[in-house]
Amino acid sequence: MSAENILRSYVLENYLFTDDQSVLSNSDSFLEKGILDSTGILEIINLLDEEFGIVVEDEEMIPENLDSIDNILSFMEKKNN
Amino acid sequence: MCGIAGCFQYKSSVGISKNMLERMISRLKHRGPDDYGFYINNNIGLAHSRLSIIDLNTGHQPIHNTDKSIWVVFNGEIFNYIELREWLEDKGYYFYTNTDTEVIVHLYEHYGIEFVKHLNGQFAIAIWDSNLNKLVLVRDRVGIVPLFYTEADDALFFASEIKAIIPALKSKPSLNYKAIDQLLTFWVPLSPMTLFEGIKEVSPGQILEIQNSKIVSSSYWDWVYPDDNNYWCKNENDLAEELRELLIDATRIRLRSDVPVGAYLSGGLDSSVLTSIIKNFSDTPLRTFSIEFEDKGLDESDYQRTLIKYLNTDHSHVICQSGTIVEQFQKAIWHSESIMLRSAPVPMSVLSNLVRESGYKVVLTGEGSDEVLGGYDIFKENKIRQFWAKNRSSNFRPYLLKKLYPYLDLPKSSANSYLKNFFGIGIDDPDIPYFSHLPRWDVTSKIKSFYSDSMKSALKVTDFADIECLLPANIKNWNSFNRSQYIESKTLMSGYLLSTQGDRMLMMNSVEGRFPFLDHRVIEFANKLDPRLKMKVLNEKFLLKKAMRNYVPKSIIERYKQPYRSPDISSFVGDNSRDYIHYLLSEDKLNEFGYFDSFKVNLLRKKISAGKAIGYKDNMAFMALLSTQSLHEQFINEF
Structure with missing residues (x-):
């Protein structure tokens, strides 16, 4: 499964409790849509570590890196490079 | 009772x-x-x-x-x-x-x-x-x-x-x-x-x-606050003395009984104040009761022991063990006749059982102090949000919320972005009477994402403004702190703390609770206090602490206020799993009762099984789902 699909499934199943792909677009802001709370953000960080081996530094825990599927994918690409 | x-x-x-x-x-x-x-x-x-x-x-x-x-x-x-x-x-x-x-x-x-x-x-x-x-x-x-x-x-x-x-x-x-x-x-x-x-x-x-x-x-009576700035014109020391005298008298008349009267001792300020008053200002032998938790993050027994030693009280305690909550939960729902968003009422029934087994029918408790004298985090949160609303572009002001909620474990570099989203609801309109409660109501409302389609189509979803039916016309003239107190007293206190977590958990074991902080003389006095005397900056119940500082140990006066909580999801999984949980949350029963979408509930249960449901929202949602199903099963299906 692609990183995008893994991330989408994770957010859909664990925060939106649905398999309906139409309720989440890759540009949707997790914060603005109320999808994640503070522990949710930590869970996403944990997922990046466990699933993709990406360690998120403190200063990287900002919405620009983590607040949507698109932002996370860009952030992962940046980290992998 | x-x-x-x-x-x-x-x-x-x-x-x-x-x-x-x-x-x-x-x-x-x-x-x-x-x-x-x-x-x-x-x-x-x-x-x-x-x-x-x-x-x-x-x-x-x-x-x-x-x-x-x-x-x-x-x-x-x-x-x-x-x-x-x-x-x-x-x-x-x-x-x-x-x-x-x-x-x-x-x-x-x-x-x-x-x-x-x-x-x-x-x-x-x-x-x-x-x-x-x-x-x-x-x-x-x-x-x-x-x-x-x-x-x-x-x-x-x-x-x-x-x-x-x-x-x-x-x-x-x-x-x-x-x-x-x-x-x-x-x-x-x-x-x-x-x-x-x-x-x-x-x-x-x-x-x-x-x-x-x-x-x-x-x-015939309501919580009435003066228009802003029309508070008691007395000095702080006199007001503290007056408050102490009122509390002594409120406690004294609540010790009237032809059977012995005991008291709850949580280790917090309020029960410490009451037990100290009984010890110092009455002839009633001090008999106290407390509950302890195996989870040290929730347990307050160290503070309880401090007070037991200080007051030399005849004390009994009970430990809320793993398994207690799941065993008592259905019975608690039967008695509370309510949906529970927390498991916290259940241990209170364990405590009242201890009281009854000890031969007591009456206990004094500190309930009401936080509402009357300004103790809750929601009042602090409101102060910070009001402060922030005066300069919405400030990066520093919302960061004060992290002081209030240290568990928001976010580094300073990113905290503001998140805090602004978690607590920024309504920040553009700080004058609406229910401004203080918007973040809580917003988070609680997330549970509704589990509604079934039939539930969604059958109801007109609650608007936060619906609360206005409970609010007096002149509430806009009150200080924001007092508005927040009013809403808290008319909703959570009367409908949940005094009922689901109070009367019902006491009466389940035929025990009567008495509440000196809710003597109407104390309330009417406190309502005329300048809010700054209730909470000085972010120091909660300031005047109460001042009034009682010679009668309560310094370590209790100065301690961090710990909200009473008990384990939620963890009380119902692993070794604590029981057949009734699987039955009530089964696809069949969810579909039969019709409130919640069984597919969504199943995903939450999978998340719980994977050990990933650790957040506030998931815990609250699970408690709501299970308690609603249990309520329906006991009162609609089986009655």
């Missing part, structure tokens, strides 16, 4: 069935296991189940006046009954018992419905006035003692708990979707609505007069 029930055929002259009254009152045996009593006369019937606390020998109810034209059943306590009785005897009234109930009868004879303004107590009262062919139902000022009613055909039925009214319903009971939706927003249905279709509560501070085929409702 006791249980009361009754029926008034107020639109017809059909006689009352004693069998019906017996069926109703028998559901309240836990509230009053010591005695039953009935009064039936044509179209009126009153029933009483008694927990004997005052006048053990002649306190049988219903109680009547001299010519037997006025009859009363009463659940609660009138703490100033001694003074009222002396006054009434001076006026020539004859008493045939030593009860506080008989004071109600004669006070009503003297004042009519204005009698209630003279009572200092906690009560649900039904008065039958045969001279006027009128039934009067009255509930105490703040909602300590419950009282419900329904209209069925030509009759009005009332009772201390809903389960005693259900036998009188003409059709099968059902849960009220609108009330569920309100609870999943405000934590409680908005009074007088209850979770049960067609059943209302007599609201705190309300009188119902049923006469001439009509029900007339009026309010």
Whole structure:
């Protein structure tokens, strides 16, 4: 499964409790849509570590890196490079 | 406390069935296991189940006046009954018992419905006035003692708990979707609505007069705050002294009893204040009770021990062990008649059981102090959000919220972005009366994402502005801190803390709670305090600490305020899993009851099984789902 699909499934199943792909677009802001709370953000960080081996530094825990599927994918690409 | 029930055929002259009254009152045996009593006369019937606390020998109810034209059943306590009785005897009234109930009868004879303004107590009262062919139902000022009613055909039925009214319903009971939706927003249905279709509560501070085929409702008391800046013009030391004297007297009259009185000791400031007052200002032997948790993050036993040693109290404690909550949960739902968003009420039933097993029927508790004297985090959160709203672009101001919620484990570089989203709701309109509660209601409302399609289509979703039906017209003139206190007192305190977590968990074991901080004299005094004296910057209950600093250990005065919590999801998984959980949350039962989408619930359960449901929202959602299913199973399916 692609990183995008893994991330989408994770957010859909664990925060939106649905398999309906139409309720989440890759540009949707997790914060603005109320999808994640503070522990949710930590869970996403944990997922990046466990699933993709990406360690998120403190200063990287900002919405620009983590607040949507698109932002996370860009952030992962940046980290992998 | 006791249980009361009754029926008034107020639109017809059909006689009352004693069998019906017996069926109703028998559901309240836990509230009053010591005695039953009935009064039936044509179209009126009153029933009483008694927990004997005052006048053990002649306190049988219903109680009547001299010519037997006025009859009363009463659940609660009138703490100033001694003074009222002396006054009434001076006026020539004859008493045939030593009860506080008989004071109600004669006070009503003297004042009519204005009698209630003279009572200092906690009560649900039904008065039958045969001279006027009128039934009067009255509930105490703040909602300590419950009282419900329904209209069925030509009759009005009332009772201390809903389960005693259900036998009188003409059709099968059902849960009220609108009330569920309100609870999943405000934590409680908005009074007088209850979770049960067609059943209302007599609201705190309300009188119902049923006469001439009509029900007339009026309010005799409410939480009133002065317009901003019209507070007590006294110095801080004098106010602290006055508060201490009021609390001493409020406690003193709440120790009146013909059975021994104990006290809860949580290790927090409020129970420390009460136990210190009992120790220092009364002759009552200090007997205390506490609960401990295996989870050290929730346990306060270190502070409890500090106080036990300091006061040299005769103390008993019980440990809420892993497995206790899941074992007691269904019983707690039966008694609370409510949906629970936390498991926290359940350990309170374990504590009241300890009290009862120790031979006590009455305990004093510190409930109400946080609402009256400004102790809750939501008041601090409101102060910070108000401060932030004055400069919305500030990066520093919202960061103060992290001081309040240290568990928001975010580095400084990113915290503001997140805090602004979590707590920024309504920040552009800080003058709306319910500004303080928007973040809580917003988070709670997330549970609704689990609604089934049929639930969604059947209801008009609650708007936060719906709360305005409970708010007085002049609330906009009050300080924002006081507005927040008002909303907290009228929603969470009366509908949840005093009820689901209070009266119901006490009465489950036939134990009466008494609440000195909710003496109306204390409330009326505190409401006129400058909010800055209640919370100095972010130091909660400042004036209370000042008033009691010579009587409570410094370590308690200065401790970090820990909200009372108990484990939620973790109480129901792993070794604590039980068949009833799988049954109630099965696809079949979810679809049959119809409130929640079984697919979504299943995903939450999978998340829980994977150990990933650690957040506040998931915990609250799980508790809501399980308790709603349990409530339906016990009251709708099986009743």
